[in-house]
Amino acid sequence: MTSWIISDLHLSAQRPAVTQAFLHWLEVEVAHAESLYILGDFFEVWVGDDVLNDVQHGAEFLPVVQALRKLSDGGVKLYFMHGNRDFLIGEDFAKASGLQLLTDPTLIQAGNRRILLSHGDALCTDDTAYQQFRSQVRNLQWQRAFLAQSLAARIAFAEQARNQSAQNKAVQPIDIMDVNQSAVEQLVIEYEYPEMLLHGHTHRPDVHALEIDNHRCQRWVLGDWHDTAVVCRLDDDAIQLVTLQLEE
Amino acid sequence: MVKLTTNFGDITIELYAEKAPITVANFISYVEKGFYDGVIFHRVINDFMVQGGGFDVNMKQKATDATIKNEADNGLSNDKYTLAMARTMVPDSASAQFFINVKDNDFLNFTSATTQGWGYCVFGKVVEGTEVVDKIKAVPTTNRGGHQDVPVEPVIIEKAVVVA
Numbered sequence: 305m306t307s308w309i310i311s312d313l314h315l316s317a318q319r320p321a322v323t324q325a326f327l328h329w330l331e332v333e334v335a336h337a338e339s340l341y342i343l344g345d346f347f348e349v350w351v352g353d354d355v356l357n358d359v360q361h362g363a364e365f366l367p368v369v370q371a372l373r374k375l376s377d378g379g380v381k382l383y384f385m386h387g388n389r390d391f392l393i394g395e396d397f398a399k400a401s402g403l404q405l406l407t408d409p410t411l412i413q414a415g416n417r418r419i420l421l422s423h424g425d426a427l428c429t430d431d432t433a434y435q436q437f438r439s440q441v442r443n444l445q446w447q448r449a450f451l452a453q454s455l456a457a458r459i460a461f462a463e464q465a466r467n468q469s470a471q472n473k474a475v476q477p478i479d480i481m482d483v484n485q486s487a488v489e490q491l492v493i494e495y496e497y498p499e500m501l502l503h504g505h506t507h508r509p510d511v512h513a514l515e516i517d518n519h520r521c522q523r524w525v526l527g528d529w530h531d532t533a534v535v536c537r538l539d540d541d542a543i544q545l546v547t548l549q550l551e552e
Numbered sequence: 553m554v555k556l557t558t559n560f561g562d563i564t565i566e567l568y569a570e571k572a573p574i575t576v577a578n579f580i581s582y583v584e585k586g587f588y589d590g591v592i593f594h595r596v597i598n599d600f601m602v603q604g605g606g607f608d609v610n611m612k613q614k615a616t617d618a619t620i621k622n623e624a625d626n627g628l629s630n631d632k633y634t635l636a637m638a639r640t641m642v643p644d645s646a647s648a649q650f651f652i653n654v655k656d657n658d659f660l661n662f663t664s665a666t667t668q669g670w671g672y673c674v675f676g677k678v679v680e681g682t683e684v685v686d687k688i689k690a691v692p693t694t695n696r697g698g699h700q701d702v703p704v705e706p707v708i709i710e711k712a713v714v715v716a
Contacts, residue, residue: 328641378658537700
């Protein structure tokens, strides 16, 4: 049986073609599969699960929720890990979509491989400003206070945070936005040298060979979804990065 | 009916011309001009479906006629051994490629006249040679020509003919 691991779709009403392509891909590749792991930044922005109940702002998400639910009802196991865009995905969304939330990182066993799954943003430790922001917004108290605000206020905040992030990216050196090598090594050691670390976030799909304390480990990086997408396909006897053509 | 002679044996297909008139006429037109002769089943997924009708043995895609209207709202279901048209994410985009369901694939059925809900148009059913389909669905597959799930040894439609 086949499982798929994806990340960084950044689904939004501004890019309907990506959503269409994703929903089509679910039908033709995932509906008959064993499981689907979504490793964060599935949505471009998520301001709280109650958006699903909002007629105006929730409409764009409903086809996605329904499609996931259809898969899950059909027996596909769905897993979701938060990214830096959709860290507010909660149990209501999970229940509506029929998926299970995973903590970051999560270790899975695939055949004789142990694979450590992560979104990847926590590994970008060179970006200290972002790490500061991250520890703030991942704090449960902060989240509770944020979710207590009106939907309109949250949407405005998210808009501002996104503009800020875009500005920061424009002025920062490129390297700072990649993972930090010693953060990677620390994580691999902490999880007792899994054969693979697999993450998204950086939008730099690749396979990197590592050797840590005489243990061989590979770091696999997924790609984002634009005209193409780079996803991971896991079969009983093989694992590979697959490039999907999303345009017509 | 249409008979597909493959290197795994013969498959006879009953066509639902009343329920899927455009799709059946389209399929027969490809059959009659010999389009499918020498074409392979290039996407084979056990427990899902076997898809063919678009590539030659060298995984070269054949030029097709115009795309057709999706008739998936005809009440037919993607049940085991039915044939349906393959397509892109655009509902009305089927041309020559078709697939044989090798199990009941309910999630491929029409649910609404929207991009998401159109589903895949069933237009026929295997009435003889289901054991041939069972053999094909179990062949080993690999990556080839940028495609996944391609049979290692080609599964070839040697000839497709309309039979009485």
